[in-house]
Amino acid sequence: MLTMTINGASVESPPGLEVVNPATGQVEAHAPACTPAQLDDAFAAAAAAGRGWRSDVDARRKAMLRLAEAITAAGDALAADLMLETGKPAPIAASEVPVCATWLQVYADMEIPRAVLQDDASTLIEVAHRPLGVVAAITPWNFPLGLAMWKIAPALLAGNTIVLKPSPFTPLATLRLGQIMGEVLPPGVVNVVTGGDDVGRALAAHPTPRKITFTGSVAGGKSVAATAGADLKRVTLELGGNDAVILMGDADVAASVPKILGTAFFNTGQACALPKRIYVPDALYDEAVEAFAAVAAAIEVGPPGSATTQMGPLSTRPQYERVTALAAEAIAGGARIAAGGGPIDGPGFFFQPTILADVADAARIVEEEQFGPVLPILRYSDIDDAVDRANSTMFGLCGSVWGTDIDAVAERLECGTTFVNTHAALLPTVPFGGSKWSGVGVENGVDGLLAFTQPQVVHTSRA
Numbered sequence: 001m002l003t004m005t006i007n008g009a010s011v012e013s014p015p016g017l018e019v020v021n022p023a024t025g026q027v028e029a030h031a032p033a034c035t036p037a038q039l040d041d042a043f044a045a046a047a048a049a050g051r052g053w054r055s056d057v058d059a060r061r062k063a064m065l066r067l068a069e070a071i072t073a074a075g076d077a078l079a080a081d082l083m084l085e086t087g088k089p090a091p092i093a094a095s096e097v098p099v100c101a102t103w104l105q106v107y108a109d110m111e112i113p114r115a116v117l118q119d120d121a122s123t124l125i126e127v128a129h130r131p132l133g134v135v136a137a138i139t140p141w142n143f144p145l146g147l148a149m150w151k152i153a154p155a156l157l158a159g160n161t162i163v164l165k166p167s168p169f170t171p172l173a174t175l176r177l178g179q180i181m182g183e184v185l186p187p188g189v190v191n192v193v194t195g196g197d198d199v200g201r202a203l204a205a206h207p208t209p210r211k212i213t214f215t216g217s218v219a220g221g222k223s224v225a226a227t228a229g230a231d232l233k234r235v236t237l238e239l240g241g242n243d244a245v246i247l248m249g250d251a252d253v254a255a256s257v258p259k260i261l262g263t264a265f266f267n268t269g270q271a272c273a274l275p276k277r278i279y280v281p282d283a284l285y286d287e288a289v290e291a292f293a294a295v296a297a298a299i300e301v302g303p304p305g306s307a308t309t310q311m312g313p314l315s316t317r318p319q320y321e322r323v324t325a326l327a328a329e330a331i332a333g334g335a336r337i338a339a340g341g342g343p344i345d346g347p348g349f350f351f352q353p354t355i356l357a358d359v360a361d362a363a364r365i366v367e368e369e370q371f372g373p374v375l376p377i378l379r380y381s382d383i384d385d386a387v388d389r390a391n392s393t394m395f396g397l398c399g400s401v402w403g404t405d406i407d408a409v410a411e412r413l414e415c416g417t418t419f420v421n422t423h424a425a426l427l428p429t430v431p432f433g434g435s436k437w438s439g440v441g442v443e444n445g446v447d448g449l450l451a452f453t454q455p456q457v458v459h460t461s462r463a
């Protein structure tokens with residue numbers, strides 16, 4: 001069994017977590033369930049490590065580059081863990097490894113801003129950025145490594161130390177990452193513990209961390225915000241999305257639809273920032289539904305290890321049951337199945353790539369985040385009405401507009417990132433975050449780095 005990493009050492013715990021392979025539906029591995037005493041040890045190690053780690057930014061940059069190399073060298077083992085625990089097809093699993101390396105390299109090269117507000121004969125006033133101290137990082141199951149590194153890389157450069165907990169559904173790759181980090185970084189700089197949601201709650205409530213960085217569901221984020229608020233801990237919350245896509249009247253359907261659907265069903269539709277509902281003008285509606293259905297029907301669904309697989313299973317049984325229920329409910333409510341329609345018989349959590357037409361706005365598959373390969377196509381006659389409907393949910397992660405005469409529609413979408421003729425293009429140098437229930441704060445870019453710092457004014461009198 002893979003072990004937790006606390007203070008640079010491999011730490012065992014009772015194998016409290018069962019890891020189900022979503023391609024078979026069977027328990028195929030186990031992982032430790034962190035005890036309260038072990039969590040205390042992890043936070044104590046992080047606090048002790050912080051004293052040295054924060055003192056030398058050049059040493060931090062070098063260590064981050066060494067870590068990028070070590071992760072790359074362990075790429076095959078990390079990707080195999082991901083395939084087992086998430087069901088991702090091999091290329092998608094493998095792609096999380098270079099994401100980790102890239103994020104470390106980009107942040108290792110980033111300057112920590114230091115602004116000079118006044119510099120004259122009488123006074124020097126600067127704004128420096130200090131580490132916050134110990135950070136608790138909590139991650140979901142859809143991109144266990146990539147989303148962890150979105151937190152680890154900026155937190156490390158800023159001089160913080162970390163206790164990281166992955167989702168109980170996907171502990172394996174993160175435990176292996178913890179072992180690699182334990183070998184490359186000074187002891188205690190990053191500690192990895194595993195456990196259920198109760199361990200997540202214990203991280204958020206622990207008195208040591210000064211910041212909680214959380215990626216997960218809206219419900220989890222609200223819980224973390226309430227817990228953190230009671231202790232005035234800082235938070236960054238990256239939560240669910242229900243991204244609207246608007247095709248304009250002059251959109252090129254044949255060119256746009258494969259791009260939109262390829263993004264919408266990336267990772268079996270299980271990513272926060274993907275197209276999740278599509279608004280199409282009357283004049284293009286039938287052509288667009290047909291095009292979406294044709295692309296969806298051609299997608300090869302299969303086990304993660306097969307070379308021909310384009311889409312793997314849903315990653316967890318609860319997610320499989322939820323997507324099944326949302327699709328069935330929409331169909332029972334009058335939606336027309338243009339492609340797919342439901343789960344695939346047999347073992348594992350496989351689901352047909354599904355396109356639903358004529359879906360009611362009030363259907364849960366429109367109002368909520370489906371997080372799966374089922375896409376509702378909605379009709380509009382008036383662009384202002386389409387924008388209002390796109391903005392009508394409590395989500396606000398991303399959105400996109402497709403066409404040439406976009407008439408500033410993109411900037412009327414209420415969301416953290418609005419795309420034009422693309423979607424979900426996420427980069428380490430570009431801030432990413434949600435409005436409304438999709439989140440608080442941002443990750444990535446300089447803004448994401450500053451979120452792991454405390455501004456400190458240094459005011460020097462020269463008189």
Ligand code: NAD
Binds near residue numbers: 139202217218438
């Ligand atoms: P989840 O909230 O159930 O769990 C996420 C993590 O939080 C897990 O490690 C879990 O153990 C822990 N956790 C659960 N309840 C907690 C609590 N009350 N206090 C502290 N920790 C708690 O989410 P999930 O199902 O693993 O992830 C899917 C969700 O994540 C989707 O809604 C998706 O949109 C969202 N997501 C958002 C982003 C983003 O950047 N905005 C990226 C990926 C996923």
